[in-house]
Amino acid sequence: MTSFEIPVHILGVYMILSETPEAMKSVKWSMFNMHFWCMSLDLTISLLTTPFILFPTIAGYPMGLLEWFGVDVPTQAYFGVSMFAVAGIAVLGIFENRFFVLMAENTIWKYIRIPFFVINYLACLLFFIPPYLDIPNQDMARKIVLKVFHKDVLK
DSSP, X not given: OHHHHHHHHHHHHHHHHHSOOGGGGGGHHXXXXXXXXXXXXXXXXXXXXXXEEETTTTEEEEOSHHXXXXXXXXXXXXXXXXXXXXXXXXXXXXXXXXXXXXXXTTSTHHHHHHHHHHHHHHHHHHTTHHHHHTOOOHHHHHHHHHHHSOGGGOO
């Protein structure tokens, strides 16, 4: 899938940066920001981490490039979950931009909007650090998963 995604993402970047009509200039950089973070999320899930989920348990392991380069699983999980949060803030940015252009250009919001986004981006990056630093013992969890699945499935 990545071989299809990358050209489409590059086309999206080209269309946003070069072909945005004059009437949409006010939303151009918000749209590019959202495209960048959604593209990053897409490539994280499909190329960098490629999670393999083991149902019916809530378990899995990564099979992407980061695993191949030796990045540990908790770091990959933190990276993936943070990408979802950052992409959500980027979507919020599109709505905020429309609100700002249509309703709040000459209000106090023009001074608050930059700190608002800085705080939101920092929060979504810092929010997942406590669970990352407090990962429970995985040996017991592996034993439970091995009871559910046959051992040769996990080889």
